[in-house]
Amino acid sequence: MSPERPPTKVRAPKVVREKRGWRVALGAVSHRLGHRSEWWAAALLMARGYQILGFRLKTRAGEIDILARRGRVLAVVEVKRRATLEAALSALGPDQYDRLLSAGRSVLRQRPGLAGHGLRIDVVALAPGRFPRHRRGVVAVGRGQA
Numbered sequence: 001m002s003p004e005r006p007p008t009k010v011r012a013p014k015v016v017r018e019k020r021g022w023r024v025a026l027g028a029v030s031h032r033l034g035h036r037s038e039w040w041a042a043a044l045l046m047a048r049g050y051q052i053l054g055f056r057l058k059t060r061a062g063e064i065d066i067l068a069r070r071g072r073v074l075a076v077v078e079v080k081r082r083a084t085l086e087a088a089l090s091a092l093g094p095d096q097y098d099r100l101l102s103a104g105r106s107v108l109r110q111r112p113g114l115a116g117h118g119l120r121i122d123v124v125a126l127a128p129g130r131f132p133r134h135r136r137g138v139v140a141v142g143r144g145q146a
Helices: 021-047 085-089 094-110
Strands: 051-058 063-070 073-081 118-126 133-135
Touching: 021 051, 021 063, 021 073, 021 118, 021 133, 063 094, 073 085, 073 094, 085 118, 085 133, 094 118
Parallel strands: 073 118
Antiparallel strands: 051 063, 063 073, 118 133
16 A cells, blocks of 8 residues: 555646736836936036036946036936926935945046046936926935035
């Protein structure tokens, strides 16, 4: 006589839920608006005399929307699009500010041609129906002057 086997467990089939159509469409629209906003911001910066060095640069510290140079200043530019300009200008938090600062320092270390440039965090704020606003040398909301 053979030893009795324990009953085999029957597993239910794994259910894979697809994203709902409206969520995918909303994400695609947001993605396109974000890229379009970055292009508008770059055009504004170029009109003001900045040289665009890169878009969507990825570093270990985080992503830089736009890296721009004007004179001996290297600007790490964060592009924010919100319903109002005031909301966009105040959307940079302390954690994101620190990540942008670290990412900018990383770029300065990796590119010897930028040695001697000063590093600055800028924000370009966009809102529907309003002209974009460029704020230089921002300090994150909730922080004192650095």
